[in-house]
Amino acid sequence: MPGALFLSQSDKRPIYFQIMEQIKQRIAIGDWVEGQPIPSIRQLAVDLEVSVITVKRAYYELEREGVIVTQHGKGSRVASKPGLGAQLREQELQQHLEQAARIAAQMGIPPKQLQHRLREAGDRVAEADKEKELT
Amino acid sequence: MKEYATDAAIEMHGVSKHYRYFTLDNISLKLPRGQIMGLIGANGAGKSTTIRILMGLVHHDSGHVQVLGHNMPAQQVAAKWNIGFVSEDMRLYDSMTLGWHIDFIRSIYPNWDAAYAQQLLKRFGLRSEQKMKGLSHGQRVKAALLLVLARKPELLVLDEPTTGLDPVARHEVLRELTNVMADEGRSILFSSHNTQDVEQISDQITFIDRGRIIDSMDKERYLDRWRRLRLEVPRGVDLPALPGIIGIRRDGSLAVATSNAFEPELASAYESTGVHVRRVENMTLEEIFIANVEHSRDEVEA
Numbered sequence: 448m449p450g451a452l453f454l455s456q457s458d459k460r461p462i463y464f465q466i467m468e469q470i471k472q473r474i475a476i477g478d479w480v481e482g483q484p485i486p487s488i489r490q491l492a493v494d495l496e497v498s499v500i501t502v503k504r505a506y507y508e509l510e511r512e513g514v515i516v517t518q519h520g521k522g523s524r525v526a527s528k529p530g531l532g533a534q535l536r537e538q539e540l541q542q543h544l545e546q547a548a549r550i551a552a553q554m555g556i557p558p559k560q561l562q563h564r565l566r567e568a569g570d571r572v573a574e575a576d577k578e579k580e581l582t
Numbered sequence: 583m584k585e586y587a588t589d590a591a592i593e594m595h596g597v598s599k600h601y602r603y604f605t606l607d608n609i610s611l612k613l614p615r616g617q618i619m620g621l622i623g624a625n626g627a628g629k630s631t632t633i634r635i636l637m638g639l640v641h642h643d644s645g646h647v648q649v650l651g652h653n654m655p656a657q658q659v660a661a662k663w664n665i666g667f668v669s670e671d672m673r674l675y676d677s678m679t680l681g682w683h684i685d686f687i688r689s690i691y692p693n694w695d696a697a698y699a700q701q702l703l704k705r706f707g708l709r710s711e712q713k714m715k716g717l718s719h720g721q722r723v724k725a726a727l728l729l730v731l732a733r734k735p736e737l738l739v740l741d742e743p744t745t746g747l748d749p750v751a752r753h754e755v756l757r758e759l760t761n762v763m764a765d766e767g768r769s770i771l772f773s774s775h776n777t778q779d780v781e782q783i784s785d786q787i788t789f790i791d792r793g794r795i796i797d798s799m800d801k802e803r804y805l806d807r808w809r810r811l812r813l814e815v816p817r818g819v820d821l822p823a824l825p826g827i828i829g830i831r832r833d834g835s836l837a838v839a840t841s842n843a844f845e846p847e848l849a850s851a852y853e854s855t856g857v858h859v860r861r862v863e864n865m866t867l868e869e870i871f872i873a874n875v876e877h878s879r880d881e882v883e884a
Binding site: 490 | 761
C-alpha cells in the first residue's frame with residue numbers, strides 16, 4: 448500500500464489527526480475494506496516520514512473508535528464490521544450538520560430558517576451538478 | 583528480538599558543567615531505545631554542550647551519563663563503536679575524495695554496509711570521486727551523514743543536521759533519519775532550532791533554555807498540553823485568572839489565552855464565569871517554543 452496517505456504542512460490540525468482522518472476516508476470510500484491489513488505503525492511512520500509515536504497515537508485513537516483493530520504481533524487491520532464505510536460517511540455528515548447548527552445558534556438564526564437555508568444549499572448543489580453535466 | 587543491556591539509549595542524571603559565562607545546570611533526560619529525540623533551544627542554550635558531554639568530548643563537573651549502557655566519559659571508547667556522531671566541525675580531509683573516506687571508515691568498522699553506502703550515494707546525489715574541498719555545505723552534511731549511517735550504529739547523535747540546508751537536502755536528510763527508525767533497536771538524538779523538523783520526526787522532545795531543561799517528554803503528550811483559547815468577554819464580565827493559563831492577550835472584548843496544561847474542563851470553567859470560548863486551537867511546536875521560553879524566563883526572573 449505505498450503512498451496511501453498524504454500529509455499536508457499547511458493543514459493546521461495535528462499530524463495524528465490528519466492520519467486518522469485519511470484512514471477513515473480510505474475506508475469510507477471503500478479503498479480499504481473491512482478486515483484488510485493496514486501498514487504497521489513503524490512502516491507507516493517511515494513512509495510518511497513522521498515519528499513512530501505520532502502514528503501510534505493515531506492507531507490508538509482509531510482503535511478506541513472501533514475503526515481498526517491491532518493484535519499484538521499480528522499488526523493492524525480495518526475492523527471487521529459490516530457497513531463500516533457507510534457508518535464513517537454518516538459520522539462525517541453528522542459532524543458537518545452539527546457544525547452548521549452551532550454556527551447558526553451563535554448567529555441567532557432560528558431552526559426553521561436553518562432548514563430553509565439547507566434546502567437552498569441543496570438546490571444550489573443540484574444546479575451546479577447539472578451545469579457540470581452539460582459542459 | 584535482540585537483547586540489549588539497557589532499555590535506554592541515553593540517560594543523563596543531574597548533569598552540570600560550569601564555564602565562566604555559561605552554566606549547564608542539572609540536566610536530566612532519557613531517550614528510550616528505538617526512538618528519536620529532538621533537542622530544541624535557541625542559539626547558545628546549551629544544546630551543543632549537552633551533546634559534547636554525551637560524546638565524552640567535554641567532561642561534566644557532576645551527575646551521571648550513560649550512553650548505550652556505558653558510563654561516560656570513562657567508557658567512551660567502548661561506547662563509540664556503536665555511536666555515529668555528526669557535527670559541524672567533523673574532521674574530513676579536504677584534499678581527499680569521498681571514496682577515500684568511505685574506504686577509510688570501512689576499514690575500521692566491521693559493520694560497514696557497502697550496499698547501503700551505495701544507495702545513500704545515489705539518494706544523496708553524491709559521487710565518490712568528489713574531493714571534500716569542492717563540496718557545498720549541503721553535500722558536506724550529506725557526506726558526513728553517509729559515513730556514519732552506513733556503519734549502522736545503534737545510536738546516531740547529530741548536532742544541527744538540517745541547519746543551513748536547502749529544502750530538498752533537508753528533506754533528503756529527514757527521510758534517511760526516519761528510514762533508520764524502521765529498525766526498532768536504533769535510536770537518534772538530534773539538536774535543532776528548526777521546530778518543524780523536530781515536530782515532524784521526534785518521538786521525544788527536550789527543550790533547553792539558558793542551560794536548563796524546561797521540558798522533556800513524549801511529543802504527543804507535550805503537544806496535547808498546549809492550546810490557544812479564543813475568548814469573547816461580554817461587557818460587564820471579568821476575565822477570571824484560571825490555573826493552567828500562562829498568558830493572556832486582550833483587545834477589547836476579545837482575548838487570547840495560552841494554556842500549557844489544557845483540559846476540556848478549562849473551557850467549561852471559562853463558560854461558567856460568563857466568558858464565551860469561541861475556539862480552542864492546537865499550537866505548532868514553534869508557537870509553543872516561543873510561548874514556553876518567554877514564560878520560563880518570566881518565572882526565573884520573577
